[in-house]
Amino acid sequence: MSQFIEMFGNPVTNTKGWKTAKIKDVAPEMPSKEQLSGKIWLLNLDMIESNTGRIIEKVYEDVENALSVQSFDEGNVLFSKLRPYLNKVVIPDEPGMATTELVPLRPEPSKLHKVFLSHLLRGNQFVNYANDIAGGTKMPRMPLTELRNFDCILPPMDKQLEFVFIAEQVDKSKFGDFKSQFIEMYYNTHNKQTLESVCPIMNKGITPKYVESSSVLVINQACIHWDGQRLGNIKYHNEEIPVRKRILESGDVLLNATGNGTLGRCCVFICPSDNNTYINDGHVIALSTDRAVILPEVLNTYLSLNDTQAEIYRQYVTGSTNQVDIVFSDIKKMKVPVPSMDEQILFVEVLTQADKSKSVIQKALVYLNDIQSDELGKIA
Template identity: 60%
Template sequence: MGVVKLGDVARESRLKWTKSKQDVPIVGLEHLIPNEIRFDVYDINTDNTFSKRFVKGQVLFGRRRAYQRKAAVAEFDGICSGDITVIEAIEGKIVPELLPFIVQTPVFFDYANRGSAGSLSPRVKWEHLADFEFELPPLEEQKVLADKLWAAYRLKEAYKKLLDATDEMVKSQFIEMYYNTHNKQTLESVCPIMSKGITPKYVESSSVLVINQACIHWDGQRLGNIKYHNEEIPVRKRILESGDVLLNATGNGTLGRCCVFICPSDNNIYINDGHVIALSTDRAVILPEVLNTYLSLNDTQAEIYRQYVTGSTNQVDIVFSDIKKMKVPVPSMDEQILFVEVLTQADKSKFELKQCIDNIDKVIKSLING
């Protein structure tokens, strides 16, 4: 078929829901997952003003804040938000199973975002989306391509389920150890060194690198957001070492995040800023991986917010003097060593699974881009 416009092979569905909403799936933007072609979460029997109807097989595209990259195929009938554009394939023009992958391409999201209007809550209209141009093969080839894409996506989903199962296995192993532990000590007693970092004097580049909130994630450190402190100003705080547990001490949405710091093998100095607490454990008492896992538990995070945080809805902070008194379970060292072995093996498996997922994404991208 060559180059076509989206509006040549698909159209916006403007069906309205006029019946009772009792027991009918209700889909809002919050139910669509960025960069995921499927979704399985929705509301039911909730108060809403939605009246837009969708049917199985149509594509739900998040037209508000298109940069969030939300678009997925509907696998059931239901009602959706007005901030979702419902797109359906035109029979004989495009294989319906291929349409979700076209809408999920980065180039389509970028095109949609360029056509969005509004400052606080930009939205894109179907008239703009309909002019999107892309290469489309004949119908016979489309069917073959769609089958390959869905086979790759199902394999990706299988790997993701293995990832989830690996996380659950580690979690259950830890909880079993945790609930069998009656020895509890304060955080300051198991961490002889607890330090909030410096107030940096930032520069464009330096040999003194600053770990900040943006560097700390549940699955480990990410140094792409690292900043630099003026190396001509002496650092009067403790320098970070591998094995330090880093805890975000401020910020809505990031407070409580933690990870075990792994010092890169370079000649740079790594320090934390004043929004990050560095915890150096007494390894004869508790291993860093064990403390980090405990701090990551949902129950522990809830306790931190409930007992050791001050501030308003705009800014919350962990009270440093208070968090020192938090009680931490300390299992036997044999149990801790066994758990770290399980955690290490799980991390290796997860790394391999993530590599497989990345490779599948590359295959999907190569298929859809021809």
């Protein structure tokens, strides 16, 4: 959040004198108009991590069982008006339904970027402001009138996008103290090869025919995150329609190929079950590496580096701001550094150990956040 304050100042007192508009005018409350059916993502406050907005657990329920809820989609920013001190703000990565305690703000993309808005609402300055005006003793809530009439700062969109880029890089930083060592390994490597030469198989997936359930599971962009795959977002393809594309295998590197805010995200696929068939959809590029040349974890890490992401957006993307796509024929020619296999194996060993440590830390943080929430609830 210090980067936000450095760039934009205090958003509550508007110390840098930005142009402003009422939140109701640039991010009105607007649930999704999408008609949901079957099993849907049902989001409650206890499933949201305080201060980060990360989803601790995804629960899917039949839509008929969803009571006292409202719809949302990827265009919303969900703000919890209940107990503002718990600081729960979410940008959903797929449609669903949420408790009515979550206000479904819908920022106007040309004026207010959803990531920028989420950081503004999550910052200490706004949280303190919301706490100060919250009404109610045991169950304090920020008055909706005050939220709607809040003077939201509106820096130029290029400044907002600059911040969004920085924020997303921070979110990707999973490699801890040894990341600089990894970067040094890459940039000391003189052996560079094209992506298509180190990945004998590169393909976009199918156009699925979705059904409620089947043994053919579709990996889509919402499944691919910087910290790995999240299969709570998986969808199903009609198994009676033959799949004429290559089936995904463990070790494939998956690269999101389209969408502002999703393009460029990548992870290494790990097949969770031999009993099902896994396939990528047409918005996801699957890269199968020649493991005698480059290991999947090494390629994935290179693709996730800030400089590589900037190169992808600069040289291999077409389309306007809100509808961007990787040009498949162009990215095949992207040059990839190929370190020695000894260096790669050493890096993967360190990476594996770091992931184990990170998992332990994340579980501890979730546990501590739960305790903190319980204690704050008792105080309230």
